[in-house]
Amino acid sequence: MQKRISRGFIIVLILFAVIFDVLSFVPILNSIIVVAGQFVMACLFYLAGVNIFKNKPAVMYVLTTIVEFIPVASTLPFFLVETLAIIALSRAEKA
Numbered sequence: 001m002q003k004r005i006s007r008g009f010i011i012v013l014i015l016f017a018v019i020f021d022v023l024s025f026v027p028i029l030n031s032i033i034v035v036a037g038q039f040v041m042a043c044l045f046y047l048a049g050v051n052i053f054k055n056k057p058a059v060m061y062v063l064t065t066i067v068e069f070i071p072v073a074s075t076l077p078f079f080l081v082e083t084l085a086i087i088a089l090s091r092a093e094k095a
Contacts, residue, residue: 004094005048010087013044017083024074034068037079050090057086 020037064082
């Protein structure tokens with residue numbers, strides 16, 4: 001059985017999500033931030049021991065990536081929503 005994500009790592013994940021959400025407000029940077037941000041978040045989740053490419057986390061990850069490419073919708077905090085949802089799914093799985 002895998003260990004749960006530590007509180008410290010949850011704070012790091014949320015901090016990165018907030019940073020990417022704030023940076024996605026800049027229209028010129030939005031496409032770059034979406035790609036780089038999703039890559040960084042995937043790596044961080046991997047380091048935390050979460051496989052985001054299985055079932056529910058994968059669906060959340062793909063939907064968030066698609067929505068972040070929509071200009072007006074990208075101003076909403078989807079990186080944070082995605083991060084919180086994947087953390088919740090991971091913690092529920094490992095409980």
